[in-house]
Amino acid sequence: MKALRTGLLGAVLATTAVVVPAPEVAPDDVALVRAQRSGAVDLTPDVVWILAVGSDARPGQSMTRSRGDALQMVGIDSRTGAASAIGIPRDSFVAIPGHSANRVNAAMVLGGPELLGRTVAGMVGVQPDYVMVTRFPFFEDLVDDIGGITVTNPRRFSDSSLKPEGFAQGRIRLNGYGAMAFARIRKTLAGGDFARSANQQRVLRGIGAEIRAKADKPGFVERGVLSVVQHMSTDLGPGELFRLARAVARVDASRITTCVVGGSVATIRGMSVVRPNLTQARRLGAAARGDATLPRGC
Template sequence: MKRLVRVLTIGAVLAVAALVVPDSAVQSTEIELVKVKRAESVDVSPDVVWILAVGSDARPGEDMTHTRGDALQLVGMNTRTGAATAIGIPRDSWVPIPGHRSNKINASLYFGGPQLLGETVGNLVGIQPDYVFVTRFEFFEAMIHDIGGIDVVNPIAFADDNLKPKGFKKGHLHLGGYDALVFSRIRHDLIRGDFDRSANQQRVLRGIQSAVRAKADRPGFIERGVYSVIQHMHTDLSPAELYRLGQAMAQVDPGKITNCVVQGSIGDIGGASVVLPFVDQARRYGDDARKDATIKKC
């Protein structure tokens, strides 16, 4: 009963915010949540919701939906079992982009916005996302601060002369907003570069989910978070769809989360370093997770 009341409250907050927050009260747009338009039906389980989460490195004044994405994670959530999975895509993966020949996969956001990026990632993995979620790094940092930081397990020490000179130690870490952001972005000091960075992004996502779940029963915690997101978000979703996504996230069981990163080889195209993704592996992850949001083995 307690959980039902909480879910209904979240739904009420979403509905009220969508109706009563006037444009003049909405702060700067830091989040874009769009529904992916599909030309034809896709064989995906109705119990699984797929969201492509994108971190945009847009500078102030730039349109974050038409820059190059810095973080790409295809996240599936099973509303029936509570399982969830994240498939990490290195941002420099060299892939065909519909209507634009081949390029780094994150260039598809620049060329055609969230819709084209969703289609391009979907073509690689074999699962077209239902939604694309784009956020600026500044809002991500503020969000981590608002939930009291997150905990991650770091497998190896690493640093960055510009972003984090003293670096991150190996082991259990508590990260505030800035540290969570740079933990997700650093790649040059990592053994496997883009691949390890994508894995670190998944550790941060898991940390966020754990932190929110741990505080979810505190009076007003979820409601304040939802309202804050609404104030900074532009979306074409209805309150009912936002409510459905809120339900899916609330039902994720931390013990049923799996993460994999699409691997590849390093190449050079036109003088630029790129990742040549293992397409067969990407499709295997997609085939494995399509029906139940679970990957049995990376």
């Protein structure tokens, strides 16, 4: 396999994984910021929460001041290896601190990753410790560099632009581009944004499984963290990055639980939006807050 361009923390599920670009990749292809400004987060024995965001930024646009196309709130219990992901439909119409209500992904445009973190915290009742933002080409590199991933697809679907040949039902193997398309297609899915968020969780689970299988190789985590320090845009120090990467590497695939916040489609101010089920969102946050475990079947 070619040299890994990614280490651990990013796309987690198992959301997650620390994503590390190679020297030839621009540093602004991935950003990791501390959402809690009081100081370094103690990863033990507490659950650490990471808001993973796929930025919809176009070339030349600021990745951290563009709308998020994928939003997953990920919790990791470094004591037990349990992990959870709460999918946030990107068009959820919610209160944005200091601004009028809008789609949740508008928060990053208005105030960067920190405001997006506060907005999602208002939905689920859990404040993320970190916000991680990546561009989708970087995400494709991640999947290719770990050798591809396996996902279980509940039903066949396709998209005339991203994947005309479609994805078969059942267990399928995806390369970087395939994983990106699987995670981004929405219009041809019966469940729309809700089904897309569930597919994103399937991709993150696949990434987590591949990374966990390689995490015990000598030097894997260490090399990843060093690469992060050199090439990632972050306000974290090397020690904090290393502890975070270790927490991700210890995730037990059999203890990963996921759920997508439900809701209904509506039109507000001329926009097609999702009215999220905030009662469910806060119930999920309360359930996973202490041990990063969600109820099976949501």
